[in-house]
Amino acid sequence: MSRSRLHFTPRRPRLVLLHVLLHVIHRGVNRAAIFIDDEGRHHYRRVLREPCLENDIVVHAFVLMDNHAPLLLTPPRPEALTVAMRVVGQSYVQFLNYRHGRTGTLWQGGFKSCLVESDRYALMVCRYIELNPVRTVMVALSEEYRGSSVHSRP
Template identity: 45%
Template sequence: MARKPRIDVAGIPQHVIQRGVNRSFCFVDDHDCNYYLYSLHKAAEQHDCRIHAYVLMSNHVHLLVTGHSLGSVSAMMQSLGRRYVRKFNKRHDRTGTLWEGRFKSCLVDSERYVLICYRYIELNPVRAGIVENPGEYPWSSVHANAFGKVDRLVDPHPVFQMLGAEKTSRMASYRNLLARVLDQDEITSIRAHVNQGKVLGSREFQLNVESLTGLSATLVQMGRPRKS
């Protein structure tokens, strides 16, 4: 069976999820996490992608990324996946695949949903019960976005930049946003759109994407979306 075409428009951010096969660990120790981020930085540079937010969980990864040419996010993920799996398998004396098939992704309406996706991604360890505050989790872009730590991987999205005229005011505004609990409907919607590969945005935005791609951008009603 042919693969479903991925909805992709250059210059529009995407929320990406990549999961370990059978929910197995993708990261065993700090070395793995550091090497993944190093490899992500290299792949993003090579394929003209900008990483706005990320979190590395034990068995999956979330990214908010903008590719500046058609297919660049897919090319980045393929390059990253190959490089990381070779290293991971060698270090941990294993063979075979590490990832659960194709990565999941959805286009994100910048004006309305980019900051919601920032929060969804960086609050993931809190929702998982690993930490009480996002700043306690080491493998997340929250340290750059909310607290000013230098992270060469993170490139703030223009909507994030609009939170304040200066870096300190932007971070303060973003910390205030992080302190607010995401609405359950927002969480459910994000999960459904990523899992189905649809477009997270207003109906007008979805129609614009449909006209550009010829692909359906709206959700197909089905059961409860997978948690991640």
Template identity: 40%
Template sequence: MASMARPIRVEFEGAVYHVMARGNERQPIFRDDGDRVLFCETVAEMCRQFGVVVHLYCLIPNHYHMAAETPRGNLSQAIGWLQTAYTIRFNRRHGRVGHLFQGRFKAQLVDADRYAQSLVRYVHLNPVRPQDRNAAIPAERAKQLAEYEWSSHL
């Protein structure tokens, strides 16, 4: 039986990606605001260390989304470092061991203005999105979105 190799990630200087990673077995990667602050601090450290620019983000209890630009073409190295560092810190904080993230992070190259615009909507609406992704966002959910602290939505 032939093994399936994972696809090669396209990385180059100045590329922008939609990055997403989910908790192992869809378990929370953020248990409380302390975890979210810790993750944001770790992201800031990643940006300084690897030169990554985060254009937008949203933290959901069991996953995160971000649009990240890599002036040095080093996405895998940067996000790998981020997830390893955050896992170590999360595990230490909660007295646990083992994996936090489910497999490899996903990264979609953002290559057109149209996709970039839909990405902004997709990421920022994530906390209030109805199950039917084509349904309108009710007014009460729009209010929840305005009050949601853990995204770059203003």
């Protein structure tokens, strides 16, 4: 009987360009809920704020949906995003597991990211993120959804 060997291909490094925004998505495994209540959303915002400040990452937009968290970010260096998102992911999982008496993974792999290469596309991504609760018929107006950066606008 022959044994098959698993071969793991290392993940390619993320493409991060200076001063180019990134559309980042943290998604629950199997699209399961990552936010069970408003306290979870508040905690995610807290654990997102600190590593972003420490790594000089600008948060332009976010919305904390039930099963995913799309973000629009500008990291100053390639490694800053990876460091910050690792802290966010680990801190939030520990919080959620403890608070709800659960164990195991929460995230569907690592976070996903893609470059936002133009101002026009950046505006589209920002609108897509902040209108997510309206599109999914959770609220009639984006301002009605508490877990969104729409409340952070001047």
